[in-house]
Amino acid sequence: MASRSFTEMPTASSLLSAYASMSTSIMLFRTMFNQLFPRELQRYVVDAVRFYWKPKSSKKLTLVFDEKDGMVPNHMYDAAEAFLCTRINPDSERLRITKSVKENHINIKFAESEEIVDSFEGIPVTWKYVRQEAKSKPSGGGGDNYNYGGGNSSSSGGYSPERKYIELRFDKVHKEKIISSYLPIIIQKSKELENDKKVVKLHNLQSYSNGPGGSKESVNLDHPSTFDTLAMDPMMKKAIIDDLDLFLKRRDFYKRVGKAWKRGYLLYGPPGTGKSSLIAAIANYLKFDIYDLQLTNIGGDSSLKKLMLRTSNRSILVIEDIDCTIQLPGRKGITTSTLPDPHYKPARDPQFSLSGLLNFIDGLWSCCGDERIIIFTTNHKERLDPALLRPGRMDVHIHMSYLTPDGFNTLAANYLNIHDHHWRFREIKELIECKNVTPAEVAEELMKSDNVEVVLEGLVNFLKRKRIEEDENHAGNERTDVENGDIHEAKKAKIIS
Numbered sequence: 001m002a003s004r005s006f007t008e009m010p011t012a013s014s015l016l017s018a019y020a021s022m023s024t025s026i027m028l029f030r031t032m033f034n035q036l037f038p039r040e041l042q043r044y045v046v047d048a049v050r051f052y053w054k055p056k057s058s059k060k061l062t063l064v065f066d067e068k069d070g071m072v073p074n075h076m077y078d079a080a081e082a083f084l085c086t087r088i089n090p091d092s093e094r095l096r097i098t099k100s101v102k103e104n105h106i107n108i109k110f111a112e113s114e115e116i117v118d119s120f121e122g123i124p125v126t127w128k129y130v131r132q133e134a135k136s137k138p139s140g141g142g143g144d145n146y147n148y149g150g151g152n153s154s155s156s157g158g159y160s161p162e163r164k165y166i167e168l169r170f171d172k173v174h175k176e177k178i179i180s181s182y183l184p185i186i187i188q189k190s191k192e193l194e195n196d197k198k199v200v201k202l203h204n205l206q207s208y209s210n211g212p213g214g215s216k217e218s219v220n221l222d223h224p225s226t227f228d229t230l231a232m233d234p235m236m237k238k239a240i241i242d243d244l245d246l247f248l249k250r251r252d253f254y255k256r257v258g259k260a261w262k263r264g265y266l267l268y269g270p271p272g273t274g275k276s277s278l279i280a281a282i283a284n285y286l287k288f289d290i291y292d293l294q295l296t297n298i299g300g301d302s303s304l305k306k307l308m309l310r311t312s313n314r315s316i317l318v319i320e321d322i323d324c325t326i327q328l329p330g331r332k333g334i335t336t337s338t339l340p341d342p343h344y345k346p347a348r349d350p351q352f353s354l355s356g357l358l359n360f361i362d363g364l365w366s367c368c369g370d371e372r373i374i375i376f377t378t379n380h381k382e383r384l385d386p387a388l389l390r391p392g393r394m395d396v397h398i399h400m401s402y403l404t405p406d407g408f409n410t411l412a413a414n415y416l417n418i419h420d421h422h423w424r425f426r427e428i429k430e431l432i433e434c435k436n437v438t439p440a441e442v443a444e445e446l447m448k449s450d451n452v453e454v455v456l457e458g459l460v461n462f463l464k465r466k467r468i469e470e471d472e473n474h475a476g477n478e479r480t481d482v483e484n485g486d487i488h489e490a491k492k493a494k495i496i497s
């Protein structure tokens with residue numbers, strides 16, 4: 001039996017010759033296939049074969065986020081990429097590190113072929129980043145150099161450019177949930193991340209006034225001021241933050257009442273009380289760019305309109321020292337002689353009134369502006385045109401006051417890292433309470449040395465000196481309300497909205 005079955009087994013030479021004739025037939029078939037059939041037909045046949053051989057009952061679904069949709073960047077790809085930066089596994093073996101010149105942080109992204117497993121409402125999902133190398137036309141012309149994955153292959157040159165995409169794989173049964181709930185979360189999360197990373201810019205609007213060819217001047221606003229570092233009444237700080245938050249939420253409200261989605265703030269108070277710092281804090285809080293507008297250089301409505309059209313949404317338009325830059329007749333009949341300071345000379349003749357300016361901006365922004373904030377600052381609120389101050393003109397009036405003991409605590413925490421009490425504080429606070437001293441003056445004293453004791457002693461001496469100087473200056477002079485002891489009134493931070 002055994003010897004019979006041995007004789008039936010094919011010999012090595014017959015196996016070899018069978019293999020040789022099979023490969024010859026395959027090569028023959030392949031050459032005929034490539035030469036006789038046009039490429040489109042070849043492709044159709046290959047696709048058809050693939051389709052029928054594919055396992056029919058895959059329970060998985062793969063969503064593909066291509067980097068580009070034709071020529072246009074695919075927002076979903078960017079959103080997924082940003083989102084996945086927050087989901088990188090601690091045991092990842094490869095990560096991509098990127099940083100553009102303008103960014104001041106490093107981006108850590110997941111790398112090619114790495115997989116990230118996430119879970120959404122208990123549904124496990126797997127993410128994968130795929131990069132296909134560019135494929136160039138083969139020199140022989142034939143061959144099967146096709147991009148069967150679909151997408152970017154160019155039939156004209158046989159060239160397919162590099163293709164990057166992100167795959168999301170999960171059980172098919174969860175298709176609806178993933179598309180309608182998980183993907184919107186990814187978009188939302190990526191927006192938040194984008195906002196966190198956004199570098200706030202400061203634009204000088206005057207540099208835009210040289211026509212379309214004019215150079216655009218903008219720099220990163222690296223102002224460190226935030227609501228935490230501002231020496232300001234805590235209640236007032238909270239009121240401003242609440243007002244900003246409410247403003248951001250009210251897109252539909254503004255639409256419903258037919259008003260431009262804008263909010264106007266008037267910041268007033270003596271020099272060095274933090275008006276510019278508050279503007280920077282607002283910009284850093286909202287991540288809005290700042291446009292600085294100097295009215296002195298603007299010829300009239302048409303140049304103003306041109307400049308306004310160059311500002312973007314989600315921005316802050318700042319017009320500083322409004323009382324010095326423009327004459328404020330506002331209404332007929334008001335002349336400079338009615339202004340409180342008879343020596344006050346406006347910088348130039350008026351081309352428009354401030355309230356006219358606001359009307360103008362309102363009109364322009366109601367048709368093409370969203371989420372705009374306009375901020376006027378002045379050291380002399382009493383010099384402003386009453387028409388500008390009447391209700392409905394500037395939504396919120398914020399009085400930036402002299403330093404208070406509470407404000408000093410904030411400065412001491414920021415500059416000296418002292419978060420509780422120091423034996424010098426009592427004396428300092430008493431001196432601050434009975435004199436008008438600006439946060440800027442105190443901030444300057446606090447920067448004079450690294451030694452806390454030296455700094456605080458210097459501050460006490462400064463405050464005492466200031467008291468003596470002021471007392472000497474005012475001896476024999478007619479005393480104003482403030483000097484007569486109404487210092488508390490001058491220090492009162494006010495917010496009127």
Ligand SMILES: Nc1ncnc2c1ncn2[C@@H]1O[C@H](COP(=O)(O)OP(=O)(O)OP(=O)(O)O)[C@@H](O)[C@H]1O
Nearest residue numbers: 229230231270271272273274275276277439440443
């Ligand atoms: N309220 C404040 N909180 C923290 N720092 C302040 C405050 N006010 C002033 N400073 C400090 O003083 C410097 C000058 O202040 P800032 O330019 O904001 O004042 P201002 O009221 O805008 O002055 P001006 O009216 O002269 O433009 C700031 O860079 C900051 O260091």
